[in-house]
Amino acid sequence: MSLMSKIGAYVERVYSLRYYGLFLLLLQVFPAIYYYNRVGALPFPGEFVYQSLSLLAWTSFWLFICALCPFRGLRLAVQWLVGLVYAGWMLFECFLAFSYNSLYTDSIALNMLASNPEEGKAFVENLNYKVFMLPIFVLIGIIVLYVLVSRVLAPKLKPAGLLVRKGLSAMGLVFVLLFFIVVLPAQTSVRSYLYMSPLDRLRVGTSVCLHDAQELENYTKMAKEIDLGEIKQEINLDSVNIVVLVGESMRKDYMHCYGYPLKNTPAQDSLIASGDMVRFSDVIASAAWTTGSVSSAMTFYREGGANRQWYQYPSLPMVMSRAGYYSYWISNQESQGNAIQPIATIAGTSDSVSYAKIRAVGDWNSAMDLELLKLLPKKNIVPQGKKALFQVVHLIGSHTPYAGRSNREFGIFTTKDLPATLPNGMPTPKSEAKRAVLRDYVNSIRYNDEVVRRIVAHFSDKPTLLVYFSDHGQALYENPDKPDYYEHEVSRQGLSVPLFVYMSPSLRKMHPEIYERVVKAKDRKIMNDLFSNSLCGLLGIRLKYYEPEYDYFSDEYNNNRVRSVIGYNGKPMTF
Structure with a gap:
């Protein structure tokens, strides 16, 4: 198979995952919507723009990763794995929004990585079944919507032309490039967790928490060594x-x-x-x-x-x-x-x-x-x-x-x-x-x-x-x-x-x-x-x-x- 044929087959696989991309996007969007509803606020323009671009970039990224698998069985396994992780993280961030009026941050990471079991226990003391009732209902709705659209509605639709299929793949690539060129510098500069997708919040929140904890340990050790x-x-x-x-x-x-x-x-x-x-x-x-x-x-x-x-x-x-x-x-x-x-x-x-x-x-x-x-x-x-x-x-x-x-x-x-x-x-x-x-x-x-x-x-x-x-x-x-x-x-x-x-x-x-x-x-x-x-x-x-x-x-x-x-x-x- 020639290189152009391989690229064409890859673009077809990316296009075939378009409804899966919608599924991932909804799993990432809902915690943010749930959070803003809990705190009774609307996102600021910067939060809306940068978080949206981040969500679209990570959705595109996972589509590109899944499409790398030429074998349908392996591709489905990767899709399920990524979907399960995002679904679990959606429920977790909804728990945070319900119990602490927060999405995942370094402060939440600090609670989770508490220095003793009692502190860690205190973090989840608000946990009860009511926290997950709405998020689980929404999760089921997202899954049902994905199945209906991808298995029932999609086969009845007229196939898109080659230009549209290529255009969707190119658009995903643009989102990924914008993330590195525009979004990531903004996230680094402002360090607002509301500029970030769930995966960004996990990465930044955990790394900042661990870095600060190590710095604190070093400073304290130095302070205690003064004669x-x-x-x-x-x-x-x-x-x-x-x-x-x-x-x-x-x-x-x-x-x-x-x-x-x-x-x-x-x-x-x-x-x-x-x-x-x-x-x-x-x-x-x-x-x-x-x-x-x-x-x-x-x-x-x-x-x-x-x-x-x-x-x-x-x-x-x-x-x-x-x-x-x-x-x-x-x-x-x-x-x-x-x-x-x-x-x-x-x-x-x-x-x-x-x-x-x-x-x-x-x-x-x-x-x-x-x-x-x-x-x-x-x-x-x-x-x-x-x-x-x-x-x-x-x-x-x-x-x-x-x-x-x-x-x-x-x-x-x-x-x-x-x-x-x-x-x-x-x-x-x-x-x-x-x-x-x-x-x-x-x-x-x-x-x-x-x-x-x-x-x-x-x-x-x-x-x-x-x-x-x-x-x-x-x-x-x-x-x-x-x-x-x-x-x-x-x-x-x-x-x-x-x-x-x-x-x-x-x-x-x-x-x-x-x-x-x-x-x-x-x-x-x-x-x-x-x-x-x-x-x-x-x-x-x-x-x-x-x-x-x-x-x-x-x-x-x-x-x-x-x-x-x-x-x-x-x-x-x-x-």
Whole structure:
């Protein structure tokens, strides 16, 4: 048989699979339709275009592969195998859409590849027969449609001409070429799983998850190998629990306890009034985004230090562990992903880490912060040989979208309740959409107040020192150059954060001198890159990285230190 004859026979086989191609296309399309219906949204134009091209390209690819088999029996076997895989994956992604409002992503892969059986078990806890009722019904319908069209309708149709048969094969080839030339670069650039076909999501989601997990393991191993030298504790705090609450996007001048008109911090107001909680008046974050701020606050890195990178310094959880504490980190933030890797690395230097919900960067389906209470120790978990608990609680706080950071019980303020002016004196926007954003932010702070109250209550009957600070603030329509903007900003509004120190009644009786040091420091000028150094100083923990002039609880503290933060233009801004 000549080459042209072989090509002609191949084109005929590709054409004969046209209804099978429709079958594969429907198996891939339905999970996306099911997902968009579950989340109540329509695809964006980019999602529609790139996902459609990806679906058509992979459908064409499998037709070309199946058509390579000249023997009908072998070709049917390959068709069945590919069809079964796609049918199974369709049911799986429908389960994800039903249970988690998600298609397959690296966050889902992270759940499936959970480090212990219990985490993996939790992933499928929502599984029940109702999940599959509609998808199985649709799958049966697709199969019946395929059989009817290919076996009943097709034989009755007039055969297409040679030009049409060749044209369909050429069109499939065009789709495959477009995938490599246009779609794949777009998927790599945007990395939206809604730009992808099911097979792309499987490939990208799994590979990203494994890559990030390996990077996290490498970074954590490197962080744990930092030489701490000798560590000693000059104050006897063997029975005292140390708790650090790291808030998110909490701006102090939107809190009633810092002077905001609406009473959205009743618990903190009460604790401050009783003297159990000390409010610090002049604190800024070291960066306007989470990784930059927390990676400096929770390590011994400081602006202007000898080394330029946070990972060249020991983490606070590791120092506390080496000082004799059992360090336990619980979080409502992402557990891995390139953008959050510094935080996950620091968390990984703790003796134990738990997450409210296993998710990767880009998955904004977080738990509510009150769900973290279930992860707090209900009994003494400190192993023999450790003096007390060092507990870190990393909240999702007031992260955007603000409407998702509260619930009906605490969403007590309406747009009509907003004061006439913003905290900086500008008029409150009249736009109802902007007022809704401000309302949701104020309500998120009310919810956060309840979270703080319950965590304080959890530890209040034990000797406990608890510190709460936020990673950064928020800009909320104050910038005249960007009147419609809210979120991260290197500015006074974007960096001004709350800082509180709570001491339980029993600890205040045991160590009144610590309380006096806290009160003495409350009006000092502070940037939170000094937090780890200062907390260790307050606890009497000494190591070679400790510097008393950068300990804001110390009498040696340099209150004239210039607080410098790098702006988006690369230039330092001082506060």
